[in-house]
Amino acid sequence: MQNKLEIGILGATGMVGQRFIQLLENHPWFQITWLAASDRSSGKVYEDAAKWRLDTPCPERIAKMIISPADPAGAPKIIFAALDTDIARDLEPLFASAGCAVVSNSSAFRMHPNVPLVIPEVNAEHLHLIEDQTWRKQSGGYIVTNPNCSAIGLVMALKPIQERFGIEQIFVTTMQAVSGAGYPGVPSMDILGNVVPFIKNEEQKMEEETLKLLGHLKGDSIVPLAARMSAHCNRVPVEDGHTESVSIKLSRPATREELLSAWADFHPLQGQNLPTAPAQPVEWVAAEDRPQPRLDKNRGRGMAATVGRLRPCGLLDWKFTVLSHNTIRGAAGAAIVNAELLLSLGKLEPLAVAAAAQA
Numbered sequence: 185m186q187n188k189l190e191i192g193i194l195g196a197t198g199m200v201g202q203r204f205i206q207l208l209e210n211h212p213w214f215q216i217t218w219l220a221a222s223d224r225s226s227g228k229v230y231e232d233a234a235k236w237r238l239d240t241p242c243p244e245r246i247a248k249m250i251i252s253p254a255d256p257a258g259a260p261k262i263i264f265a266a267l268d269t270d271i272a273r274d275l276e277p278l279f280a281s282a283g284c285a286v287v288s289n290s291s292a293f294r295m296h297p298n299v300p301l302v303i304p305e306v307n308a309e310h311l312h313l314i315e316d317q318t319w320r321k322q323s324g325g326y327i328v329t330n331p332n333c334s335a336i337g338l339v340m341a342l343k344p345i346q347e348r349f350g351i352e353q354i355f356v357t358t359m360q361a362v363s364g365a366g367y368p369g370v371p372s373m374d375i376l377g378n379v380v381p382f383i384k385n386e387e388q389k390m391e392e393e394t395l396k397l398l399g400h401l402k403g404d405s406i407v408p409l410a411a412r413m414s415a416h417c418n419r420v421p422v423e424d425g426h427t428e429s430v431s432i433k434l435s436r437p438a439t440r441e442e443l444l445s446a447w448a449d450f451h452p453l454q455g456q457n458l459p460t461a462p463a464q465p466v467e468w469v470a471a472e473d474r475p476q477p478r479l480d481k482n483r484g485r486g487m488a489a490t491v492g493r494l495r496p497c498g499l500l501d502w503k504f505t506v507l508s509h510n511t512i513r514g515a516a517g518a519a520i521v522n523a524e525l526l527l528s529l530g531k532l533e534p535l536a537v538a539a540a541a542q543a
Contacts, residue, residue, distance in 0.1 A: 337508025350435025
C-alpha cells in the first residue's frame with residue numbers, strides 16, 4: 185500500500201497494548217498515529233507512562249508520543265482495543281457509535297449475538313455479522329473480536345479435523361503462561377515452583393468461544409458446534425506460550441495419517457497475502473517431547489499453532505498437544521490479522537477515507 189491507514193490503540197500502556205506496538209512497527213498497511221490509556225496516563229509521554237516489558241526496544245517514535253484521552257473525538261477510525269473487560273464494555277461501543285472499526289482483544293462482546301468472534305483461518309464468514317450491528321447502520325462503525333488466548337490455538341488445531349471428520353466431544357487441559365495474566369500478573373511467590381488450578385472465568389470462556397468459533401453462520405446468527413466440551417485451565421510458571429492437552433471424539437473414523445494430512449493441508453488464507461497470517465497455520469512437530477513453549481512458541485512468527493504427540497485416546501478417539509503464543513497469536517497478533525482481513529474485504533478503507541475527508 186502506498187498510503188498506510190492510520191490506526192489507534194486503546195489500552196496502549198498494558199502488556200497487550202505493548203505487543204500491538206511491537207507488531208505494528210513497520211507494518212506495511214497500518215501506522216500508529218494515536219495512543220490512549222487510563223486517565224492517569226493521559227497527557228503523558230508514552231515512555232513516561234508505560235513500563236516497557238517486551239524483548240525489543242520501544243520504537244523511538246512511539247516513546248515520544250503523547251497519550252490521548254480515551255475519547256473517540258480526534259481518534260482515527262481504526263482502533264485496536266486492549267482493554268480490561270469492564271472498561272471495554274463501556275468504551276468500545278462509544279468508539280463504534282462514533283464510526284470507528286473497533287478490532288478488540290477484550291472478552292466484553294465476544295459472545296454478543298451480532299458481534300463476530302473471528303479467527304481468519306477458521307470462520308472468516310462470520311464477519312457478515314457486523315452488518316447487523318446498530319453502530320454499523322447508524323455510523324458505519326462496528327466491533328469485531330478475537331478469541332480468548334487459550335481458545336485460539338485449540339480451535340486452529342481442531343478446525344481442519346472438524347471439516348473432514350466432525351467432532352462430537354472435546355476434552356482439554358491447559359497449562360497457561362503467566363503473561364496471560366498481564367503485568368504484574370501473578371505474584372512470584374504464588375507461581376514459582378507451583379501450578380495454580382484456577383483462572384477466573386477461563387474455562388467458561390474457552391468452552392463457549394470454541395463452540396461459537398467452530399459453529400456455522402445461519403442467516404444472521406451463529407449456530408454453535410453441536411459438540412460436548414470440558415476444559416480444565418491452569419496457570420503455570422512459563423513466561424509465554426499456552427500448552428494444551430487435548431482429547432477428541434470424532435463423528436467419523438480417521439487414521440493417524442489422515443489427521444496429519446488434515447493439518448498439513450490446512451491453508452484457508454492461501455493467496456490472500458495477509459501480512460501477519462502464518463504461511464502454515466498449524467505446524468506439526470514429530471519429536472515425542474514437543475511442542476514446548478521455549479522451543480516452539482515463535483513458530484510462524486508467533487502466529488502458528490504447533491501440534492504434536494498425536495496418539496490414540498483410551499477414552500475418546502485421539503489425543504494430542506497444541507501450543508500457541510498467547511500474547512501474539514492469542515492476543516495482539518490475532519486482532520491485527522483480523523484487521524488485515526477486514527481491509528482485504530473492503531471493510532476498513534471507507535472509514536479511513538471518510539475520516540480523512542472530515543479532517
